[in-house]
Amino acid sequence: MRAILVGAVESSRIALQCLARSPAWDLGAIFTLPPELAQRHSDFVDLSADARAAGAPLITLSNINSDAAFAEIKAIDPDYIFVIGWSQICGARFMASARLGLIGFHPAPLPRLRGRAVIPWTILLDEPISASSLFLIDEGVDSGPILGQRYFHVAPDETAATLYAKHMAMLDDMLPSVLDDVAQCKARMQSQDERYATYATRRRPEDAVIDWSEPADKAGRLIRACGAPYPGAWTMLDGERIVIEEARPVCLPQYRAAMTGQIVERQTDGFLVKCGDGRGLLVTRWRRAREGPLPVHAILGLRAGAKQ
Incomplete structure (x- = not known):
């Protein structure tokens, strides 16, 4: 043949x-x-x-x-x-x-x-x-x-x-x-x-923007679905697009007084973002969309952008 x-x-x-x-x-x-x-x-x-x-x-x-x-x-x-x-x-x-x-x-x-x-x-x-x-x-x-x-x-x-x-x-x-x-x-x-x-149906880059008002499990699923070999799920952080490459849902009982999408804690292996259900995502791998890694010490106190 x-x-x-x-x-x-x-x-x-x-x-x-x-x-x-x-x-x-x-x-x-x-x-x-x-x-x-x-x-x-x-x-x-x-x-x-x-x-x-x-x-x-x-x-x-x-x-x-x-x-x-x-x-x-x-x-x-x-x-x-x-x-x-x-x-x-x-x-x-x-x-x-x-x-x-x-x-x-x-x-x-x-x-x-x-x-x-x-x-x-x-x-x-x-x-x-x-x-x-x-x-x-x-x-x-x-x-x-x-x-x-x-x-x-x-x-x-x-x-x-x-x-x-x-x-x-x-x-x-x-x-x-x-x-x-x-x-x-x-x-x-x-x-x-x-x-x-x-x-x-077809998915476009804007379909991969993370909506932090969603439950942590759903936001985490988007991150898992859109990662390599695809461009990745992303959010805006202090005016810059950040691609979240790896994250996992965690409980946040100590952060009831925090805003949805707020970065509430920095850890040795990443940072915590509060989601819409009161739980959080521990982000352990991320990068700038165009310029490479963003150090964890640069993000504490900032707020991740919610889906527009």
């Missing part, structure tokens, strides 16, 4: 390596973003070294639906195109350019949580179980037949980083057998049950 891979993130790198290792597949090319467009993905990965190791040409482009992309695809004549880690919607011409179809990866238990930003949404919704899904791409939104799916538990203290890592491990474990089945025309294609379909 001849394949093209389209992607620019860690899941793309895993797919590249799996395709390169499989004797049943010939990796005709890898399409990825040029370095100057790396900001499109907060988890962008440079695939050049892996492409060289695989002996496959690396083609950089900004628009997968462009004439230039279509010309490259036509010259390679792939059986399948793997679209794994690419944010653009596949147009009709692109979808028709592979002889047998397009294969995608989604870090959610399809048909649940189709759409965007599903790793943060999984944590924000307090989902107890997730799954990594490989599927045939059709005209819908993550709605094509399932080729492989691996379920796992989501920990109560899961972060974006730990959940991301779980999905990458599942993809690496699941993809080789799916590649074998597809190459041998033995893939088990399971239609998605539309009765259980839900959708996740």
Whole structure:
């Protein structure tokens, strides 16, 4: 089988390596973003070294639906195109350019949580179980037949980083057998049950501003959901944007006479902020949005900004 891979993130790198290792597949090319467009993905990965190791040409482009992309695809004549880690919607011409179809990866238990930003949404919704899904791409939104799916538990203290890592491990474990089945025309294609379909919408930087009037558990969940490899949850502190990278809810019985969003105490490992339910968040890792770390001695007595 001849394949093209389209992607620019860690899941793309895993797919590249799996395709390169499989004797049943010939990796005709890898399409990825040029370095100057790396900001499109907060988890962008440079695939050049892996492409060289695989002996496959690396083609950089900004628009997968462009004439230039279509010309490259036509010259390679792939059986399948793997679209794994690419944010653009596949147009009709692109979808028709592979002889047998397009294969995608989604870090959610399809048909649940189709759409965007599903790793943060999984944590924000307090989902107890997730799954990594490989599927045939059709005209819908993550709605094509399932080729492989691996379920796992989501920990109560899961972060974006730990959940991301779980999905990458599942993809690496699941993809080789799916590649074998597809190459041998033995893939088990399971239609998605539309009765259980839900959708996740795009998240923007302003959606990650911390609302200190919320309960400590909810504010802490936002911090866990928006952290690395994503830009992070943030607040304003003395006129400066501060990204909160790690925090945990704590009791604050001694600070009943304090304002919501107020930094009430400095500790050796961080500082305490009072939340709307009277509990607090112990912030143990933080940074300036643009200038790097802010020392703990610089923040005592200031007030974190509430959501506008």
